[in-house]
Amino acid sequence: MRMGRFRPRVPERLQHPGPLRYLLMYALSAIVLLGLWWAASALVKELKGGREFLPNPIKAIGEMVRLARLWFPNFLISAWRLVLAILIAFSLGYPLGLLIGRERRLDELISPMIYIVYPIPQVAFILVLFLIFGIGNPVKVAIVALALFFQILISARGAAKNIEDTHVTSVLSAGASRWQVYWHVILPATLPSILTSLRVSIGLGMAFLYIAETYGTFDPRRGGLGAFIRANSYSAGQAFAGILAMALLGLILYVAIDLIERLLCRWKYTGRRSS
């Protein structure tokens, strides 16, 4: 049975690119970005009378490679802080979001609190958090985790509310307990949208990490990429090496989430039948 003649048909390989195509698309995007960067750098140089405020990509990447010994330890520090924060936010925000999305009483009790607290920029809590946790690792992880927690919580709540009734009816009629409904329906049905929201949150998480790392740390060797960039902000080449390292970190996390989604949400990546 064909579903309507006017439905635009997207070729399958465009819907879900294979690994080779995936790499090709990233390579192409990288080339376009580098081109734009080059143009911007040339433009700034022209406008500023020949002074190089924005180094061109070749120079910046050269610096990045040359200075690898300096930024790489910071890269690892930032990476584990971010990953830890994501794990904490995910393991607290996801189940809680699902629960308040499905259990009406809990929703009535908790949602007003969330909507009062959520609009306050989490950065505003930074001083309090510094007072509680000191200036070490915990505070940096806590700030990022706090920001991501709300993102994940709110999208999990929304996703749980939007689950199709037939899926729930289907397992209930087969004798599922409340927890079996969570396990067989609510968890798998919401996972794709939670991973999407996690992807969106990575940018936010990096921004918060940057802010947290530029606060209160003055050791450019062990402060994370934020501290590294800040400590080198007067030398464009080194600062850019740090910025590129942050971009690399973001890219690695995006790709990791893509891979996790392909693994856990295999059903979304199978060829659809048009008939």
Next chain:
Amino acid sequence: MIEFDGVVVEYGRGPRATRAVDGIDLVVEEGESLALIGPSGCGKTTLLFAVAGLYKTTEGSIEIDGESVRGPRREIALILQDAGLLPWKTVWGNANLSLRLHGEYPRRTAEAVLDELGLAEAKGRFPAELSEGMKRRVGVARALSTSPSVMLMDEPLASLDTLTKERIQDLFLRLWTRHRFSLILVTHDIEEAAFLGQRIAVLTERPARIKSIVANPAMGDAEYRETPEFLNTVKRLREAMEQGATR
């Protein structure tokens, strides 16, 4: 045996309650097939869900083999519109869901059911990769896996094309003849009711009451569709439905 005794189902409480089902008295014998037919939104699905234990009766009672229905039971299977498959489970996962929920996993039973329905090859596929007809068969496989004594079907073939629909109706008939479960089929398709129901209860518009019951003793094989008796039943059903209808 399924006994309906003055069954009333209401949504909501107090003065704002809506009555969906209004006083159903009916007995479905063991191994009998009964079709419930009525206009869209008349409350027939509500009645069926009450038998499945998904809705509580507001008044009256529904008893299966002398035991009143208080919740879903292993021996009652429900097939939903569009088969109610979970998109994230494979054919195998969907077909075995009921068994898994009951903490059982008799691999052999499941394999046998999939074989019987011609799904053995498709075990590893996801619902999105199946044709509509195959999806319905997976829904049937799931329902059959627990060897139920009562099979409930809620417009199981809505939105299928005619040929696929007839093929699956033939399948339903074969399975009912072979397994002899009591069958309650909810449908708004007159021909489907005439093909699969030994008796057909015609319901009124909401709230659902039984308007009339049409006996259909000649049903029971795939050629029935071509017989004058079939056309006669269809005609009687149409008349019964039109009688006193406002739409």
